Amino acid sequence: MANKRPPFWQREQYTPFLLLLPAVLTLLFVVLLPLLFSLYTSFTGYRLIRPESLWQWVGLRNYKRIFADGDFWVAFGRTIIFLTIALNLEFLLGLGIALLINKITWGQRTLRTIMMFPMMFSPILVGYQFKFVFNDNIGILNNALQALGLSDGAIPWLVDKYLANFSIIFAEVWMSTSVFAILLLAGLFAMPRDPLEAAKVDGCNPWQVFRHITLPFLMPFVFIAMTIRSLDVARAYDIVDVMTGGGPAGRTELLWTMIARVGYDNARMGQANAMAYVSILLSIAFTYYFFTKLLAARKYMGGAE
Amino acid sequence: MTKMTFRKLLAATALTGITATAVVAEEVDYGKFDGYTLRVKLIGGAQYEPLYARIAEWEAMTGATVDVLSRKNHFELDREIKQDIAAGTLDWCVGSNHTSFAPQYGSIYIDLNGVIADATLAEFQALALENSTVDGRLVQLPRHSDISNLYYIKSLFEDADNQAKFEAEYGYALTPPETWDQVKDQAMFFADAPTFYGTQFVGKDEAITGRFYELLVANGGALFDEDWNPTFNSEAGVEAVNFFKDLYEAQAVPAGSLNYLWDDTGLGFASGTVAINLDWAGWASFFNDPENSKIAGDIGLVRAPKGSAGIRTGWSGSHSFSITESCDNTDAAASFVTFLTSHESQMVEATAGLLPTRAAVWDDAKAQFTADGNDFLVEVFETYAVSMAEDAFTPPLITPWIEVSNEIWPQLQAAILGEKTPQEALDEAADAARIVMEDAGYL
Numbered sequence: 001m002a003n004k005r006p007p008f009w010q011r012e013q014y015t016p017f018l019l020l021l022p023a024v025l026t027l028l029f030v031v032l033l034p035l036l037f038s039l040y041t042s043f044t045g046y047r048l049i050r051p052e053s054l055w056q057w058v059g060l061r062n063y064k065r066i067f068a069d070g071d072f073w074v075a076f077g078r079t080i081i082f083l084t085i086a087l088n089l090e091f092l093l094g095l096g097i098a099l100l101i102n103k104i105t106w107g108q109r110t111l112r113t114i115m116m117f118p119m120m121f122s123p124i125l126v127g128y129q130f131k132f133v134f135n136d137n138i139g140i141l142n143n144a145l146q147a148l149g150l151s152d153g154a155i156p157w158l159v160d161k162y163l164a165n166f167s168i169i170f171a172e173v174w175m176s177t178s179v180f181a182i183l184l185l186a187g188l189f190a191m192p193r194d195p196l197e198a199a200k201v202d203g204c205n206p207w208q209v210f211r212h213i214t215l216p217f218l219m220p221f222v223f224i225a226m227t228i229r230s231l232d233v234a235r236a237y238d239i240v241d242v243m244t245g246g247g248p249a250g251r252t253e254l255l256w257t258m259i260a261r262v263g264y265d266n267a268r269m270g271q272a273n274a275m276a277y278v279s280i281l282l283s284i285a286f287t288y289y290f291f292t293k294l295l296a297a298r299k300y301m302g303g304a305e
Numbered sequence: 306m307t308k309m310t311f312r313k314l315l316a317a318t319a320l321t322g323i324t325a326t327a328v329v330a331e332e333v334d335y336g337k338f339d340g341y342t343l344r345v346k347l348i349g350g351a352q353y354e355p356l357y358a359r360i361a362e363w364e365a366m367t368g369a370t371v372d373v374l375s376r377k378n379h380f381e382l383d384r385e386i387k388q389d390i391a392a393g394t395l396d397w398c399v400g401s402n403h404t405s406f407a408p409q410y411g412s413i414y415i416d417l418n419g420v421i422a423d424a425t426l427a428e429f430q431a432l433a434l435e436n437s438t439v440d441g442r443l444v445q446l447p448r449h450s451d452i453s454n455l456y457y458i459k460s461l462f463e464d465a466d467n468q469a470k471f472e473a474e475y476g477y478a479l480t481p482p483e484t485w486d487q488v489k490d491q492a493m494f495f496a497d498a499p500t501f502y503g504t505q506f507v508g509k510d511e512a513i514t515g516r517f518y519e520l521l522v523a524n525g526g527a528l529f530d531e532d533w534n535p536t537f538n539s540e541a542g543v544e545a546v547n548f549f550k551d552l553y554e555a556q557a558v559p560a561g562s563l564n565y566l567w568d569d570t571g572l573g574f575a576s577g578t579v580a581i582n583l584d585w586a587g588w589a590s591f592f593n594d595p596e597n598s599k600i601a602g603d604i605g606l607v608r609a610p611k612g613s614a615g616i617r618t619g620w621s622g623s624h625s626f627s628i629t630e631s632c633d634n635t636d637a638a639a640s641f642v643t644f645l646t647s648h649e650s651q652m653v654e655a656t657a658g659l660l661p662t663r664a665a666v667w668d669d670a671k672a673q674f675t676a677d678g679n680d681f682l683v684e685v686f687e688t689y690a691v692s693m694a695e696d697a698f699t700p701p702l703i704t705p706w707i708e709v710s711n712e713i714w715p716q717l718q719a720a721i722l723g724e725k726t727p728q729e730a731l732d733e734a735a736d737a738a739r740i741v742m743e744d745a746g747y748l
Contacts, residue, residue: 048390049409049704050411051390051391051393135569137502137559137560137573137576137578138573142499146499152499153498153499154498154499156560156561157561158561158564159560159561159563244564245564247563247564248564248715248718249719249724250715250718261711264383264384264388265383266707267387267409267708269391
C-alpha cells in the first residue's frame with residue numbers, strides 16, 4: 001500500500017516556513033502595512049480632520065512642495081549638524097566616563113546606577129528641567145552667572161541662534177551620554193587582558209595601549225551605540241518641543257518638530273508623511289554608514305565579516 | 306434630559322446674591338441617568354480644575370458616572386481630538402472646546418440649539434453665543450470668556466521722581482497708558498535689564514499671532530479682506546510688528562520673550578520684575594495673592610489701550626464644552642454641560658477671576674466680591690465687563706485659522722529678531738497664508 005503523502009503543512013521541507021510564519025505575519029501587520037499605508041497617504045491630500053480626504057490622490061504634489069521648501073531643507077541640514085555634534089560629544093564623554101569607571105575598584109556598581117539616572121527621566125521632563133535652567137529671567141544659569149559676577153546681562157540662552165542650539169544639544173547630551181558609557185563599559189569588561197599585558201611587557205606607554213589595543217577593541221561597541229543613538233537623535237522631538245518648540249523664527253527647527261506641526265497642528269498628515277519619508281533617508285544613510293564602519297572595525301579585530 | 310426645570314433655573318438666577326445661588330443648586334433637576342457612564346475629554350490646568358471638583362455633585366444628582374478620558378492643555382487636547390477624528394474613535398460624549406479651535410472640527414459636534422433649552426441659552430450673553438456659532442450651528446456652550454486688559458505696578462506710576470523724570474524725557478505726564486504708543490514709551494522708561502523690564506509679550510504659537518492680530522485691528526488693519534485675501538502685510542501690520550520689535554531691541558522686554566507663553570508672562574509679572582502686563586482676568590486673583598505674588602496690593606488695572614486707529618485691542622474668545630455627534634446619550638451630555646456652565650458653576654470660576662458667560666453671574670459675582678471686601682476683584686470685573694461689551698472681537702472663525710496662524714508667528718519672530726524687515730516677513734507670511742486659504746477652498 002502506497003504511503004499517502006501528508007498534507008503540505010506537515011511536510012518536512014515546509015516546517016521552517018511554518019515556524020517563521022508568526023514572525024512574518026507579525027512584521028507584516030505591525031510594521032509593513034502601517035508603513036505602506038503612510039507611504040500611500042504621502043501621495044494624498046490626507047488631512048486628519050477630514051477623513052474622506054484619505055482618498056484624494058494628489059500624486060507627487062506633497063513631494064514637489066517639500067523639494068521646493070527652503071525651510072524643510074534648512075531643518076534637514078540642521079538635523080544632520082545636530083546629530084553629528086550630539087553623537088560625537090556623547091561618544092567622547094561616554095568613553096571618558098567608561099574608562100574612568102573601569103579604573104575604580106570600590107563603589108563601581110553604585111556609580112553605574114547613578115550614571116544611568118538621566119536615562120530614567122522622560123525626555124519631556126528633561127526638556128522642562130533645562131527650559132528652567134536656561135530661562136533668561138528666572139533661570140538658574142543666568143542667576144548663577146550674575147551672582148558670580150561673570151555676566152551683567154540676561155543671556156538669551158533659548159533665543160540666540162547659537163546658544164539655543166547649544167542649549168538643546170546640552171540637554172540631549174546630558175540625558176543620553178550614559179547610553180554610550182554603559183555600552184562602552186560593557187565592551188571594556190569583555191576585553192581580554194592578554195593583549196594589554198603583552199603590550200605592557202613590550203614597553204607600550206598607556207597612550208599607545210589605549211590607541212592601538214583598547215580603542216580598536218571598543219570600536220564595534222562604539223558603532224553599535226552610534227547606530228542606536230543616531231536613530232534616536234534623528235527622531236529628536238520631545239526635548240526640542242518643550243524647550244523652544246523649534247523657534248524662535250525656526251532657529252532650532254529639527255525635522256520632527258516641523259513634521260509634528262504640519263501633521264497635527266496643521267492637520268496635513270499627507271504632507272507630513274511625505275516629509276517623514278524624505279527624512280527616513282537620513283536615518284537609513286546614518287545606519288548604513290555606521291554598519292559599514294562596524295563591519296570594518298570587526299574585520300580589523302579579526303572578527304566575523 | 307428627562308425633566309429639566311429650566312423655569313426654576315431662570316427664576317432663581319434672576320435673583321442676585323449668594324443665597325440665590327445656593328437655592329438654585331438644589332432646585333434644578335438635571336435628570337436621572339442611573340448606571341450610565343459619560344465619557345468626557347476636558348481641558349486641564351490649575352485654572353480649570355476647581356470647576357471639576359463639582360462633577361461629583363452632578364454624579365450624585367443624576368446617578369451617572371463621569372469617566373474623564375483625558376485632561377490636557379488645549380494644544381495637546383486638540384491633537385488628540387484630531388487623532389480621534391482620523392481614527393474614527395470619537396466614542397466619547399463631551400469635549401472641552403474653544404472658539405479659536407472649534408471651526409476646525411467640522412461636524413463632529415452637534416448643534417446645541419434645540420438640545421439645550423432656549424430658556425437656558427437666553428441666560429448666556431448674546432455675544433458669547435454668537436462667537437460659539439460656526440456656520441449657523443451652536444457647536445459649543447461657552448464656559449468662560451477671555452479678553453486681556455492692562456495690569457501695572459501702581460507704585461511705579463505714583464512715584465513723584467518717576468513722574469518728573471518721565472515728563473522731562475517724553476514731554477507728557479506719566480499716567481496709566483491710554484494708547485499703545487504710550488505703553489511703548491513707558492515700558493522703555495521703566496526697563497532696566499536684566500533686573501527689571503518695562504513689559505513683556507508672549508512670543509510664540511497662536512499666542513503671539515493673537516497679540517499681533519489685535520494690534521493690527523487696533524491700528525486699523527485687517528487679517529483678510531472680504532474675499533479672504535490676506536491683507537495683514539499692510540502699513541498697519543508693519544506698525545504692529547514694529548511695536549514688538551522696538552520693545553525687543555530696546556531690551557524693554559525679557560530677552561527670552563520669544564520663547565514665552567502665558568505661564569511665563571503671568572509668573573513674570575507676579576515676580577515683580579515687570580512694570581506693565583497685558584493679561585487675562587484669570588490671573589487677577591493670583592497677582593493679588595501675597596503668597597504667590599510680590600506685587601499683591603500694588604496692582605493697577607486699565608482697559609486695554611488704543612492702537613493708532615483709535616481702536617482698543619480686544620482679542621477675545623471663550624472656553625467651552627461641546628457634545629459629539631456620536632454621543633450615545635445626548636440627554637446626559639446636555640445635562641452635564643448645562644451643569645458645568647450653570648449659574649453656580651460660573652460663580653465658582655468667577656471667584657478665580659474667570660469671566661462668566663452668563664449675564665447674571667457678572668452682577669452676582671461682583672456682589673459677592675463686594676460682600677467679601679475684595680475691592681480688587683470688583684475693579685477687575687468692572688474693567689473686564691466694559692471690555693467684553695465694547696472691545697471684544699474674535700479671530701476669524703474659519704477652519705484654517707490655526708494653520709494661518711502657524712504661517713504668521715514664525716515670520717513675526719524673524720522680524721522681531723531682525724532677520725527680516727517687518728514688511729518682508731509679513732509679505733512672506735501673507736503668501737504662505739494665501740496658499741493655506743486656497744487649499745482650504747476660501748480663494
